[in-house]
Amino acid sequence: MTAASGTSFWRALIHKPFFWGIVAIAALLVLNLIKDPAYLAVSVNPDNGHLVGNVIDILRQAAPIMMIAVGMSLVIATGGIDLSVGSLMAVAGAVSMEFLRGADGSFGAALTAIALTLLITGVLGAVNGLLVAYVGLQPFIATLVLMLAGRGLAKVVTGGQNTNASNDAFRWISNGFVLGLPVVFLLALLIVIAVGWVVRRSALGLMIEAIGINPKASRMAGIKPKGLLLTVYIISGVLAGIAGIMAVGSVMTVDVSRTGYQLELDAILAVVIGGASLAGGKFSLSGAFVGALLIATLDKTVLYLGVSSSATPAFKAIVIIVLCLLQSERVRGWFRARRTSTPSAPSAPVKEEVAA
Structure with missing residues (x-):
């Protein structure tokens, strides 16, 4: 690789949307390594052969966030937003735990609970889509309504009480391992790949982006925005339901006040x-x-460094603001302009030699 091609490669990499996120992850891991050089150590549990360590905990914790983030990406691409995903996680947890509490511990009961949960959260996502696409409400208002009503619905399902259940197959989704890695992370990874393949290998992704750029022009081009808006909100609701199953499956208990709380912000x-x-x-x-x-x-780092709960939001805000500034083309352009406008040191005068 030549120097010119190497430079162009790094310039292209820097402009990738995920580059500075990877840099921030590396910086946080280095910060944890400074406190504990063995922070990234991964060992094998001799009892069951599963991998254990802080990195494995991060992968498990990231899985529910990945699910709602993927759904949120599609919704935001249309120019909307979905504030109800955290509440839909609580609804998913309430429905699944209530069903499993009265069912046997069989594999079939676990599949039925999952299907029922995703059906209900998909229907609630469709309610958001109908309010936005057909009624014409602003996405912020439409999903804010379900954000408030969702937890009320979860409390109605559970009678306002924390509900627990027992089902080994259902618990395996969050606590199981395949090839030493958490099932919950592998499942999230497969879903991200599947959704990414569908939206990028078909015209769906382009149509979603076209709606976000200009809904009127996309309609004139033959795209039906209402149907696509309904679809993306249903997808967001189903993925929020999967995230809720992942969240409650680890402890087999739903806390309707805390499950999914403020995860829409994350x-x-x-x-x-x-x-x-x-x-x-x-x-x-x-x-x-x-x-x-x-x-x-970031959440794991906050706990590991012992940051007080009162200072945690400020710590997260600082990291995220710095990251967004690094991503900003305007900020990077400002630094480039400053660098190019800085006058260089004057060179020493060259004495002309006069031929004798």
């Missing part, structure tokens, strides 16, 4: 960190994937 941050535009018309599922890993790493 999903929006993951999407923005991944390089998506909140104005719509641009999204990156690989960027959202990296953003979710960053949020999980």
Whole structure:
């Protein structure tokens, strides 16, 4: 590789939506390594052969965030937003735990609980889509309504009480391992790849971005925005349901007040960190994937460094603001302009030699 091609490679890499997210993850891991040189150590549990370590914990914690971040990416690409995903996680947990509490511990009961949960969250996502696409409500207002009503619905399902259940197959989704890696992370990775393949290997991704750029022009081009808007909100609801199953499956208990609480904010941050535009018309599922890993790493770092709960939001805000500034083309252009406008040191005068 020549010097010119190497330079162009790094310039192209820097402009990738996920580059600075990876840099931030590396910086946080280095910060943890300074405190504990063995922070990244991964060992094998001699009892069951599973991998254990802080990195494995981060992967497990990132899985639910990945799910709602992927759904949020598609919604934001249309110029909308979905504030209800955290509440839909609580609904998913409430429905699954209530069903499993009265069912036997069989594999079939686990599949039925999953199917019922995803059906209900998909229907609730469709409600968001109908309000936005057909009624004409602003996405912020439409999803804010379900954000408030969703937890109320979860409390109705559970009678306002924390509900627990027992089902080994259902628990395996969050606590199981395949080839030493957490099933929950592998499942999230497969779903991200599948959604990414569908939206990028078909015209779906382009149509979603076209709606976000200019809904009127996309309609004139033959795209039906209402049907696509309904579709992306249903997808967001189903993925929020999967995230809720992942969240409650680890402890087999749903706390309707805490399950998914404020995770919609983490999903929006993951999407923005991944390089998506909140104005719509641009999204990156690989960027959202990296953003979710960053949020999980940041949460783990906050706990590991012993940052007080009162200072945690400020710590997260500082990291995210710095990252967004590094991503900004305007900020990078300002630094480039400053560098090029800095006058160089005057060179020493050259004495002319006069021929004798």
